[in-house]
Amino acid sequence: SAVISQKPSRDICQRGTSLTIQCQVDSQVTMMFWYRQQPGQSLTLIATANQGSEATYESGFVIDKFPISRPNLTFSTLTVSNMSPEDSSIYLCSVEARDRHNYGYTFGSGTRLTVV
């Protein structure tokens, strides 16, 4: 199945600044997904990123706050803009992965963000 490299693994940021998170996949994938996991909570889908088109955002998430880039079929970035302490969460990217023996969604190792 696909292997995702996500970075940074963690960061502590000042409020009002922005952080860009990167995900690199070892194979070409059509869609990449970005999730947020607030402390003690489940995962919530932020947006779906297709190569060559604008990302599709879920209810409650907007492009100005979470701009996403998808320049090619193996790479995507998520930016958390104008951060506040409420943005402190784990952010994860995911891809749908299929090979001859397995199918499922694979996740990056996550970015643990703390905003102070």
Add this chain to the structure above:
Amino acid sequence: GIQVEQSPPDLILQEGANSTLRCNFSDSVNNLQWFHQNPWGQLINLFYIPSGTKQNGRLSATTVATERYSLLYISSSQTTDSGVYFCAVGYSSASKIIFGSGTRLSIRP
């Protein structure tokens, strides 16, 4: 949208015990997966199981799609089984998956 509920929310067991985790969903699904999130936050894909039964070592899962639920069985629990277990479902033609609220499992030595 579809609702995904997991029970119990928390489960504390002694090492060696067996457990059953449940996932109910409110509509037909074309994708169901079970994940384990370890204490370091890494999500591990346990099973892709939109229907039927699968087993992998001490873990097995069963999905009864017509009744809209899935069960994850853990036998002979070990401390390394601790963490949060999530089920996630996909539905309609969209490829995205929606997560349940999770079951936090703590295995005491």
